[in-house]
Amino acid sequence: xxxxxxxxxxxxxxxxxxxxxxxxxxxxxxxxxxxxxxxxxxxxxxxxxxxxxxxxxxxxxxxxxxxxxxxxxxxxxxxxxxxxxxxxxxxxxxxxxxxxxxxxxxxxxxxxxxxxxxxxxxxxxxxxxxxxxxxxxxxxxxxxxxxxxxxxxxxxxxxxxxxxxxxxxxxxxxxxxxxxxxxxxxxxxxxxxxxxxxx
Numbered sequence: 001x002x003x004x005x006x007x008x009x010x011x012x013x014x015x016x017x018x019x020x021x022x023x024x025x026x027x028x029x030x031x032x033x034x035x036x037x038x039x040x041x042x043x044x045x046x047x048x049x050x051x052x053x054x055x056x057x058x059x060x061x062x063x064x065x066x067x068x069x070x071x072x073x074x075x076x077x078x079x080x081x082x083x084x085x086x087x088x089x090x091x092x093x094x095x096x097x098x099x100x101x102x103x104x105x106x107x108x109x110x111x112x113x114x115x116x117x118x119x120x121x122x123x124x125x126x127x128x129x130x131x132x133x134x135x136x137x138x139x140x141x142x143x144x145x146x147x148x149x150x151x152x153x154x155x156x157x158x159x160x161x162x163x164x165x166x167x168x169x170x171x172x173x174x175x176x177x178x179x180x181x182x183x184x185x186x187x188x189x190x191x192x193x194x195x196x197x198x199x
Contacts, residue, residue, distance in 0.1 A: 007156060008102035008134050015098045015132075024096040025055030031106040039107065041114040045084045048099060052091040060094075063087050085118045089125030097129040104143070105135035112139070116146030123150065163193040 008030070015026045027048045031039060053059055066083060079087075091097075099119070107115060119131055133143060137155065144151045158166075167189055174180065 008100060008132075011132055012100050015100070019055075019098070022096065024098060025052055025092075026098045026100065027051035027055075028100040028102070031101070031103040033103075033106045036106070036108055039111075041111050041118060042078055042081050042084065044107075044115060045081065045088065045118055046079065049084055049088050049091065052088060052097060056091065056094060060087075060090060062090060081114065081118060085121050086125075088118075088122045092122055092126035092129045095128075097126065098132065099129065100132045102134050104133050105139045112142070113146065116143060120147050123147065160193045164189060167192060 008028070012026065012028050015024075018024065019026045028051070029044050029047055031044075049063075053063060066079060066087065092099075099122075101115075104112060104115070123129055123131065131147070135143070140153060144153075171180075171185060171188070
């Protein structure tokens with residue numbers, strides 16, 4: 001059974017394969033629920049910007065100057081979100097760009113608004129940029145709204161048989177098989193597929 005991470009990995013691998021042939025750039029970011037505090041909009045977009053710059057033959061002067069200014073500030077300071085967005089617009093407009101974001105639903109809601117609004121600004125300043133996002137269905141309306149309707153949705157839902165097959169494989173890998181009797185195993189194989197199928 002494919003997870004959103006698996007789907008993202010497949011998409012990113014395919015885009016990276018094509019990027020070299022088409023002189024395009026690919027940047028990706030994976031949100032992690034356990035790392036929510038560290039994954040601010042500024043750090044997330046900075047990570048994407050670094051990847052975009054890495055795909056260029058030379059670093060644009062405005063980015064070099066911004067980072068030098070940041071280092072020379074007393075104690076150093078982070079670039080501001082608006083500055084990062086402008087640099088992403090400039091960098092992404094130099095060649096076809098693909099930005100992939102996995103598990104956007106794991107991003108804190110207030111931060112997600114800033115991330116989506118920033119991505120929308122990048123898209124407006126760089127029409128050849130494409131954004132690929134995975135997340136649970138409950139963020140679809142927010143993504144559509146924040147990205148100004150420039151969204152195509154593909155829902156990937158597991159079939160009941162896929163879920164059962166996945167559960168069988170995981171239960172067979174159990175390192176403590178004596179901890180589970182046949183009744184518990186039967187309950188797992190009945191209850192989980194029903195719960196997942198209802199979503």
